Amino acid sequence: MKTTPIYGLMAEFDSATDLVGAARKTHEAGYKKIDAYSPFPIEDLAEAIQCSNYVPLVTLIGALIGGISGYLMQYWMMAIDYPINVGGRPYNSWPAFIVITFEMTILFGGIFAVLGMLALNGLPMPYHPVFNVPRFAMATKDRFFLIVFSTDPKYSPTGTRQFLESLGPRSISEVPS
Amino acid sequence: MAERMDDVEVTDRRAPVIEPGYTFGTVTDKISAIVLNRPTSTGWFIGFGVFFLLTMMMLYAIGYLVLKGTGIWGINIPVGWGFAIVNFVWWIGIGHAGTLISAILLLLRQTWRNSINRFAEAMTLFAVAAAGIFPLIHTGRPWLAYWLFPYPNTMNYWPQFRSPLLWDVFAVSTYFTISLLFWFVGLIPDLATLRDRSENRWAQMIYGMLAMGWRGSARHWHRYETMYLLLAGLATPLVLSVHTVVSFDFAIAIVPGWHTTIFPPYFVAGAIYSGFAMVLMLAIPIRKLYGLEDFITERHLQNSAKVMLATGWIVAYGYGIEAFMGWYSGNRYDSFLLWNRLHGPYAFFYYLLLTCNIGTPQLLWIRKLRTSSVGLFLVSLVILVGMWLERFVIVVMSLHRDFLNSSWGMYYPTRWDWMTYIGTIGMFLTAMFLFVRILPMISIFEMRTLLPEAEVKSE
Numbered sequence: 100m101k102t103t104p105i106y107g108l109m110a111e112f113d114s115a116t117d118l119v120g121a122a123r124k125t126h127e128a129g130y131k132k133i134d135a136y137s138p139f140p141i142e143d144l145a146e147a148i149q150c151s152n153y154v155p156l157v158t159l160i161g162a163l164i165g166g167i168s169g170y171l172m173q174y175w176m177m178a179i180d181y182p183i184n185v186g187g188r189p190y191n192s193w194p195a196f197i198v199i200t201f202e203m204t205i206l207f208g209g210i211f212a213v214l215g216m217l218a219l220n221g222l223p224m225p226y227h228p229v230f231n232v233p234r235f236a237m238a239t240k241d242r243f244f245l246i247v248f249s250t251d252p253k254y255s256p257t258g259t260r261q262f263l264e265s266l267g268p269r270s271i272s273e274v275p276s
Numbered sequence: 277m278a279e280r281m282d283d284v285e286v287t288d289r290r291a292p293v294i295e296p297g298y299t300f301g302t303v304t305d306k307i308s309a310i311v312l313n314r315p316t317s318t319g320w321f322i323g324f325g326v327f328f329l330l331t332m333m334m335l336y337a338i339g340y341l342v343l344k345g346t347g348i349w350g351i352n353i354p355v356g357w358g359f360a361i362v363n364f365v366w367w368i369g370i371g372h373a374g375t376l377i378s379a380i381l382l383l384l385r386q387t388w389r390n391s392i393n394r395f396a397e398a399m400t401l402f403a404v405a406a407a408g409i410f411p412l413i414h415t416g417r418p419w420l421a422y423w424l425f426p427y428p429n430t431m432n433y434w435p436q437f438r439s440p441l442l443w444d445v446f447a448v449s450t451y452f453t454i455s456l457l458f459w460f461v462g463l464i465p466d467l468a469t470l471r472d473r474s475e476n477r478w479a480q481m482i483y484g485m486l487a488m489g490w491r492g493s494a495r496h497w498h499r500y501e502t503m504y505l506l507l508a509g510l511a512t513p514l515v516l517s518v519h520t521v522v523s524f525d526f527a528i529a530i531v532p533g534w535h536t537t538i539f540p541p542y543f544v545a546g547a548i549y550s551g552f553a554m555v556l557m558l559a560i561p562i563r564k565l566y567g568l569e570d571f572i573t574e575r576h577l578q579n580s581a582k583v584m585l586a587t588g589w590i591v592a593y594g595y596g597i598e599a600f601m602g603w604y605s606g607n608r609y610d611s612f613l614l615w616n617r618l619h620g621p622y623a624f625f626y627y628l629l630l631t632c633n634i635g636t637p638q639l640l641w642i643r644k645l646r647t648s649s650v651g652l653f654l655v656s657l658v659i660l661v662g663m664w665l666e667r668f669v670i671v672v673m674s675l676h677r678d679f680l681n682s683s684w685g686m687y688y689p690t691r692w693d694w695m696t697y698i699g700t701i702g703m704f705l706t707a708m709f710l711f712v713r714i715l716p717m718i719s720i721f722e723m724r725t726l727l728p729e730a731e732v733k734s735e
Contacts, residue, residue, distance in 0.1 A: 150495040
């Protein structure tokens with residue numbers, strides 16, 4: 100008989116408060132490779148499971164690239180490559196270049212923020228093992244889920260199940276990978 | 277004082293942002309059912325059909341324009357800008373409310389925005405798309421419009437970056453891109469909800485692909501929220517810059533009535549003014565037809581009315597300053613412009629503009645009107661007409677009589693001008709009809725955060 104490897108153990112909760120409490124306890128119990136799923140953003144949850152966030156850095160880099168390249172583009176085109184004398188004004192007439200520099204800063208910052216968020220989240224990812232749990236469809240409606248990945252050093256099929264049961268979930272399911 | 281505060285029961289007399297009694301499940305069901313379960317009504321087909329025909333009329337008018345050239349329009353010398361620019365500025369202005377609601381009100385923590393931001397953003401996209409058509413076809417040779425962008429070419433030239441018209445190209449295209457991104461990333465969690473709730477295989481696949489595998493992980497939400505706030509922070513100065521740049525198209529020129537420093541703030545206020553009017557004109561029928569009075573409550577109508585009243589006064593101040601400067605500057609061309617507005621051949625439209633934009637909105641001081649759907653709808657309609665007239669007054673009345681009376685002229689729009697203009701309204705509404713049918717018109721996940729059960733209680 101072929102056995103499917105297990106991706107993790109998933110516990111289902113009824114409310115945001117229960118999930119945050121459970122996530123805190125799981126983290127305190129020494130499980131590090133965990134994740135939580137909720138139908139809307141919960142600030143305390145991200146704190147409870149601790150995650151990195153490089154989105155601001157990526158956005159800043161994008162904005163700087165946009166702003167600097169926006170100005171240099173105009174400088175090179177108007178002052179070096181194609182200089183036109185407009186009423187004796189200097190070729191590098193910087194006040195006239197501010198608007199496009201600003202727009203390019205916003206454009207690149209915005210695109211980097213969105214694409215950076217998607218890339219850091221590993222999206223798009225049409226298939227993911229958690230979707231194998233039928234009840235997980237409720238995660239985008241009104242249910243809250245906590246998962247302990249089987250790659251966690253502390254993970255054991257029975258021990259982790261017992262621990263999750265002690266948190267008082269509505270149900271526990273195995274996630275096949 | 278502090279002790280006394282405890283005794284006094286603070287009551288909020290305002291209508292709630294969301295009617296009590298809803299849960300995560302019922303909010304989700306109610307909004308997603310409009311897309312997934314509700315049968316498409318005959319009324320929807322009729323409305324869609326009519327507006328689709330108007331869109332075809334626009335394409336016909338544009339097709340004929342491409343064939344014949346801009347001579348089919350009423351534009352001439354001295355009035356080279358005509359309807360195309362009037363309509364461009366009108367549509368771009370309408371497009372401002374979406375980003376204002378979604379970005380600025382988000383940063384100001386105005387939670388009432390959550391139920392109107394989604395369709396206001398959609399409205400922005402369609403309005404900017406409608407706006408974009410006009411400068412494109414006004415170039416006369418729209419197939420060469422890419423010449424506006426700096427790309428290496430065999431003609432060995434670059435566009436003139438000192439020209440406000442080129443700033444406008446960058447401002448409007450950036451605005452469209454950022455609005456599209458903002459709208460789409462806002463949709464991702466709701467697309468995942470639709471993916472999980474639809475029973476139709478095709479719908480599951482299409483919503484699934486668009487949702488990109490969103491699963492609501494806490495890590496994802498964390499980055500998502502950061503991104504959303506950053507994007508709002510970027511979009512806030514952007515939305516204020518777009519109409520500022522549009523106003524530079526006028527203000528940098530030396531034409532009397534255009535060459536003023538009041539233009540940027542007065543244009544931005546006017547944009548928000550007309551944008552909220554359009555939001556109300558869409559929200560009022562939508563909440564009625566789709567039974568969404570619990571989510572788009574009296575509070576939303578009232579707040580939008582108040583925003584219109586406030587921005588209406590900024591616009592009124594702009595008109596006042598324009599008139600005052602016409603007199604106070606002592607410049608004969610500026611004072612003639614004022615005289616021409618009050619007594620010239622187009623004076624009727626100037627008085628109509630003052631009635632629509634300054635007179636009518638004063639009715640919004642009446643609380644009863646602010647809570648009346650029909651009343652607000654009519655006031656919004658009048659404001660939209662008024663804001664269109666404002667652009668007509670600025671564009672046509674300034675151009676038709678400038679410095680030399682030998683170069684004076686009159687401008688009369690032709691049927692092609694009207695067909696194109698009415699056609700873009702048809703295109704805008706066609707897109708809105710499709711939008712309410714295939715995408716959740718209220719942000720489901722942001723509505724969930726407004727429910728009392730979303731609050732995490734500390735142990």
